[in-house]
Amino acid sequence: MKANRQNHMARTRILGLLLLLWGALPLQAADPPATDLRVLIDVSGSMKQNDPNNLRVPAMRMLVGLMPEGIRSGVWSFGRYVNMDVKLGTVDEAWKRRADEAARRIHSRGLYTNIEEALRRATRDWRGPAPEGVERHLILLTDGMVDVSKDPAEDAHSRQRVLEELLPAIHAAGGRIHTIALSSNADAELLQTLSNRTDGWYEQVEDAETLQRIFLRLFESSVKPDSVPLEGNSFAIDESISDMTVLAFHPPEQEITRLRTPEGALWSADEHPESVKWLHQQHYDMITVNSPSPGEWLIEGELDPDNRVMVVTNLRLETSPLPANLLIGDALPVTAWLLQGEEVVTDPRFLALSRFYLRQESEGGDPVIWPLADDGEEADRQKGDGIFSTLLNRTLLPGSYEIAINAYGPTYKRELRRAIKIHDVPFELTLERDEGGENVRVELTTTPGLLKESSIRVRMTAGEGTEFPLPLVGRGHWSATLPLAFAGREILLDLHALRNDGSPYDVQLSRPVPGAPPATAAIVPGSPDRHGDTAPAESPPSTKEGSNTGEEPGGLSSTMKIGISIGVGNLILGIAGFFGWRAWNRQKVADALVGESLEELSPAHDEEEASPPQEPPESGGEAAGESDSRTAEEVAVEEEARGEESVAVDDREETDVTGEVDPSATESMIEEELDLAADDTPAPPDGDEPPETQLPREEPSPPESGDTAAPIEAAPTGETGGEEMPVT
Template sequence: MPISRNTLLTVYLLTTTSLLSVTAVFAIGSDTAQTSAQPPKAAPIVAPIVAPIVAPIVAVDTASELKNRFRIDHMVDNMTLFVERDYDSGPVIVVLPDGSKMYSDRHPKTVKWAAGITGDIIYIESPMPGPWQLIGKVVPTSTIKKVSKLEIEVQPLPQPLFQGEQIKLVAQLMGDAQRMRLPGLDYLVEWNAHFVSRHKAGDENFAAGDIIVGSYKDNGEDYDERPDDGIFTSNIDIRQPWGDYRFVVQARNNVFDRQVSSLFRLSPRPINVEVITPEDSSMAEWKVMLHVDNSALQLAETHFSFELTGPAGMQVPLIVDGLTQADSELVLPTLIEFGRYKLKGTVATTTVAGREVILDLPEQFFSLTPPPPPLPTAKELAAVAAIAAQKAADEEALAKKDAIFWIVTINVILLILGVLGLVVWRKRQSLAQALAAAELRVQQQKPVKQAPAPSLDDIDLTLPDETDNNN
């Protein structure tokens, strides 16, 4: 029986629609994320994840079978491609149906591109219908994931939540309601967790503001069970001031930005540890007072684990369990070495509601100092006074001797200087007199100059002759 044209068209449309519905594509919201100082609008958070997530990976086109080719239908408004490449290879090149190409550093404004060491995340607005192709070192066994809706699911914080809790929280990236899994996705998506204070009067966190408390990783380290399984595990630091907060989780990269938030209260630590200092700090016996809030915790299931460290590499483990009273006293081992000690501990306990928790306790420091020396006796004091008096007398005699020595020395020096000065002065006077006498002799030995004979003009004829005068 021949198949009609309408039947073929219907089968084609159903096949195309099914292919698009099972591909993993991420929708990119047009609104950007709010800053950490201004928490985002509240978004619903999924229920707590109790068992490991085993959601199937999205079934999509296999790259090796289609030679990195895929088709986009005309009904697709936007899409995000998740491409897995060989480690540390260059970003892929996207070839459009009309033959034009897009690169990681050169593409239209409607395209957003995040390139990592193991893959690419590419968001395309209003993609051109038709066959597309990827050029690059795409892993042959990988799949080309095309997704139309993206969201994040975050496990909410339990209540009550206590200061210092060691807590494991998980989150996952969802594409079309399916958990996304891609090798190297941990490097392509940045997760941040914030505690934003609600500034309630009387709370310890009244002026805390926005606190970055950790992130989520899918690297198989710390609390994360397996790398690259699509389950991101937190490393949140709960040692923050107690009070009311908004819990904000953000997942972002160059392509997308998603946030969820919820309200919670961080309760004060229900266990208090205090080192009791003895009246004499040199005593070797020290005690620690343990106080447990039995209105929040079950005493029978509260177990302390301490480690006492001190001088000379001392490390002593201490275990306390089987509590029957809210206030208990722990006697520390006998301390021998003088110096500084540190007591560090954790508590494994159960809340009255039945939730198992582990708490970090604040570190405690104390010092064992040597005892003061005994007071001297009267005889010892007299001996010390005699020694001091003799020492003072010796110092006085030495001072007098030194004074006489310096007085005599200074006087002798002054006398010598005076004599030397007198001798120099006398020599200078004698030299001056000798020079004056020599100059006088030189002047006396010079010949007397003869007066010139007078001329006729100089003779006064009016004067009488000398012979006439004699007559």
């Protein structure tokens, strides 16, 4: 254990010495990768409603403050005219001052929204592919649609030129267009097409409060700054870092954000060293520190997932290019490495103490951690080359994600952040009945810009493989009408297209046609019947001889078969009902017989108390004469009833031909009927036994005190100013 601890301390010292050595090298070796960033800001009059507090100003000031020196940038504003607010050039202190002043002058006095001219002016020097190592990015912020004239035809022509002339030229030049729609009234289809076609980022926001955060993500996607990770609100600065910029978001009601140094000093917007630049805005604080002290720093303020610490360092974290847009099912290979100057760090002693991992974050979801390895296995190509790799696949479901790639060792921590969007299948198929209900409308649309629209090929089949055309009726829109004969059948689309990078994309879509098919609808509309005539899509069944009713040669029509089946079914039901009624009627008669027989054999209940049971007489007539006190009329009526009973049950063997009931036969019949009656008698509650003798019913006694049943509780019821002038 002691030897392991000593080895670990020795490795840490070696790593510290290497960092000190790299920190002593010239800073120009750590210049960020060349980036060309153009910014276009809408200043049309509608911004008074969509950005009433002019939050474009703090968002633009934040973007300018984050820009590292050495990249190339320019700023334009547009309404009817397009003005270059900050001349295109290399970012330095002078450029930042001019850009900050220009940001303060952003207004909302433009009369139109000339997106075409803004794109043309901002990219006029983008001719051909970008120089090696240079990335071209353009940020477009607008709240409206192409609006260049009072004539809608001129607006449509301008929009068409954007899509057919400017967009292909920018894409060919390697430009990536990031668009922000600051209103639901913005031309979302146009902006999505511009972004998706060039693998840029599209974002629609309903209020300007989130503009700063959107600008932050677009800045990270464009400039790819080095960062150190935050753990809570604390972060570590190492010897190799020459500058840092802290971005701390806070709610408007929190006016004070403080920064605590490793030495324990507490800085604020009002009290900080003169060498520190502190920009305090309504929603964020941005602090820039030259030569920050190594050690642990702390932001005393709101914990926010968008807080950042961006650094200038000789030890940089680099990654392979990450796309902004992917389709569901795509895998995302990720590689990362450390750079000292322009050289990949491959020292095994240094890398042995380093760890690389990727954190996949989504709003409202738990983060997913992916380790990166340099072991020559799976996604990694070569072991020990200093390039760490992984492959994202199974967790990439449709949605927006933040990808944070981290590298850390005992004395350093680095982080890079990117935003990616996973799109669902870029086609949408809908089937609806028309207003008259006689046809089915098939509509196919595609997500703007994700595929080369001119390459899309559609094959539609319905029913048993019958092919139908699905014509293109608009940009990214196909439509056709099918007769109701296809209701209930399956529509299958085979789609073939090319992605923007030229790779193929194939997918199948299927949907059932809504509605129930008519009984005599033809399978294929317009197909000839066996007489050579065109069968209608729907026709009422005909009984005329020779009519086309779907009859097969030598057989009955389907309609006749259905009718016969229904008739047979009704006949069976009638027969079953008749025999059921007959059985019920016989049972009813038997029940009456049993009841009267019981009355004959049981003691009378005319009195309140039951008489003791009597022995059965040897002769029925004598017993009746001796013990019965009934009148002669009552006896006569009873004898007459006995005669009727004998006739009703004349099919039983026990019935005598004279009409009198045999005593032994009657007892057997009574026992049988009592057994049947017992089957229909509800079972007594658990623990209760049925009485052997039927006793007179007693009236229930009133409950004693304290035994009163509780009542059942009822269920509850429920600025005006002049327009900007063109500037050359």
